[in-house]
Amino acid sequence: MMGAFMKPRSKRAFFLESVVLSVAGIGVYNAVIQFLVYPAISRRIGAEAFGHVLTMLSVMSVAAVSVGAGVNFARMANVPRFETENGDYNRFLLPGLVAVALCGTGTLVCIGAAHPASWVLYPLLCVVSALRYYGNVAFRLEINYRKNFLFFLLLSVGYVLGLLLFRVVGLWETPILVGEILAVGYVVLSGTVLRRPFWKTSENLRKVRKSCAALSTAQLFINLTMHADRLLIGALLDGTQVTIFYVASLLGKAVAMLTEPIAGVAIGFLARTKSFGRRQFLLSALVSLVLGALAFLAFIPIAPLLMGLLYPDVAAEAKPFFLIANGGQIIYFIANLLLVIVLRFAAEKYQLYINVTYSVLFFAVCIPALQHGGLPLFCTLVLLLNIVRLAAVLILGAWKSKEGAQL
Numbered sequence: 001m002m003g004a005f006m007k008p009r010s011k012r013a014f015f016l017e018s019v020v021l022s023v024a025g026i027g028v029y030n031a032v033i034q035f036l037v038y039p040a041i042s043r044r045i046g047a048e049a050f051g052h053v054l055t056m057l058s059v060m061s062v063a064a065v066s067v068g069a070g071v072n073f074a075r076m077a078n079v080p081r082f083e084t085e086n087g088d089y090n091r092f093l094l095p096g097l098v099a100v101a102l103c104g105t106g107t108l109v110c111i112g113a114a115h116p117a118s119w120v121l122y123p124l125l126c127v128v129s130a131l132r133y134y135g136n137v138a139f140r141l142e143i144n145y146r147k148n149f150l151f152f153l154l155l156s157v158g159y160v161l162g163l164l165l166f167r168v169v170g171l172w173e174t175p176i177l178v179g180e181i182l183a184v185g186y187v188v189l190s191g192t193v194l195r196r197p198f199w200k201t202s203e204n205l206r207k208v209r210k211s212c213a214a215l216s217t218a219q220l221f222i223n224l225t226m227h228a229d230r231l232l233i234g235a236l237l238d239g240t241q242v243t244i245f246y247v248a249s250l251l252g253k254a255v256a257m258l259t260e261p262i263a264g265v266a267i268g269f270l271a272r273t274k275s276f277g278r279r280q281f282l283l284s285a286l287v288s289l290v291l292g293a294l295a296f297l298a299f300i301p302i303a304p305l306l307m308g309l310l311y312p313d314v315a316a317e318a319k320p321f322f323l324i325a326n327g328g329q330i331i332y333f334i335a336n337l338l339l340v341i342v343l344r345f346a347a348e349k350y351q352l353y354i355n356v357t358y359s360v361l362f363f364a365v366c367i368p369a370l371q372h373g374g375l376p377l378f379c380t381l382v383l384l385l386n387i388v389r390l391a392a393v394l395i396l397g398a399w400k401s402k403e404g405a406q407l
Contacts, residue, residue: 018145025152030254032156037163037175039310042243045172047313051239053172054246056107058227060126063103065223067096068133070216075137075193077343078204078211086193087201088208093134096216100126121173128180131194135184138191151186158182214352221355222336225362229382232363236370240314245325245375247311248318251299252326253333277345281401284341285394292334296327321379328383335390338397346400354396358389 042050071089078084104123132155139148162178188194202208229249234242303322308315339351362385369377 021145021149025149028156029152032159034254037159041172047243048239051242054230054242055234058230059107062223063100064129066220068130070219071212072134072137074211074215082204085200085202087199088205092212097127100130125173125177131184132180135187138193154186155179155183218351218355221359225359244314244317247307248321249325249329251303252329278401281397288334292330296330324379328386331386335393338393342397
């Protein structure tokens with residue numbers, strides 16, 4: 001397959017197939033979780049309680065993605081640099097999983113568990129989710145996006161099966177946990193990253209730890225600010241307001257999250273590209289911006305109708321925020337996509353600098369905005385901050401890409 005991959009026409013066709021399969025996989029996943037599982041949970045427990053569930057899911061995502069996706073991106077970024085072994089990453093991943101479990105337990109202490117089973121299910125969900133975010137790298141390393149599609153398909157099927165269980169036991173963790181376990185099980189059976197040798201290391205262990213630490217920290221700040229809206233609204237307002245903002249920005253998040261598989265395909269191919277300069281980066285930026293704009297325009301007329309169908313109890317309150325909240329989400333994810341591409345020719349520290357600066361500004365600006373202006377002022381300032389962040393990424397990419405691929 002790799003011989004055909006190297007031919008220009010075959011390479012383009014293979015890239016297109018990879019993008020289509022990845023977008024299809026993540027599209028099915030998002031459709032199931034956003035438009036089937038979450039509305040079912042909301043209808044069962046109500047808007048106020050669902051707001052608290054969204055807050056817990058945000059904490060889980062911040063912890064799990066920071067560890068899992070951080071190590072995932074580190075492993076992909078290291079492909080053109082040096083040889084590594086599973087143990088190089090597992091020795092960073094294991095303590096990270098312990099930290100994720102402790103974070104889940106700490107969250108339960110802070111908010112109080114509604115059911116005794118949550119003290120087991122929620123920390124377990126956090127750990128399995130982190131493994132799922134990391135395990136996906138197995139198919140990126142192989143550039144096997146057919147397996148990647150099946151990975152997301154099984155994840156989605158697991159959510160549906162778990163939803164049937166949820167209707168019986170009434171524990172909101174069950175739909176998501178069943179899906180995550182099914183996806184991780186598929187990685188174990190069909191991939192190599194979660195199989196023996198677990199602890200064998202290479203001579204580049206120290207370099208791997210450094211890249212994992214840098215990218216996990218960067219992912220921490222990315223996801224902290226990405227989910228900070230729910231966390232801050234929940235802390236400063238109430239659970240119902242969390243649900244209103246979630247519904248207002250739902251389509252933006254769902255559409256924008258399609259950048260995640262595209263980013264995965266991009267970094268998989270860029271890791272094997274001999275050169276990548278300013279022209280290629282600017283073209284990537286232009287395509288990303290155009291696709292983001294088209295996606296935003298496409299769902300403007302659909303949003304009020306769809307949200308009214310899925311969340312009828314809060315759709316009217318969320319309607320005034322549809323445009324501004326969804327626009328902010330799409331701009332944020334476009335910047336994330338371009339940051340992944342920038343990894344091809346710029347050191348990890350630059351991604352860390354941008355995300356730390358953004359996080360500091362986010363909390364410094366948005367906390368008083370929520371306190372004094374509520375959701376309207378908050379949504380406006382989030383949009384402006386995301387525009388500034390995207391501009392910083394474009395400047396960084398244009399600056400560093402003129403030197404070509406350095407890594």
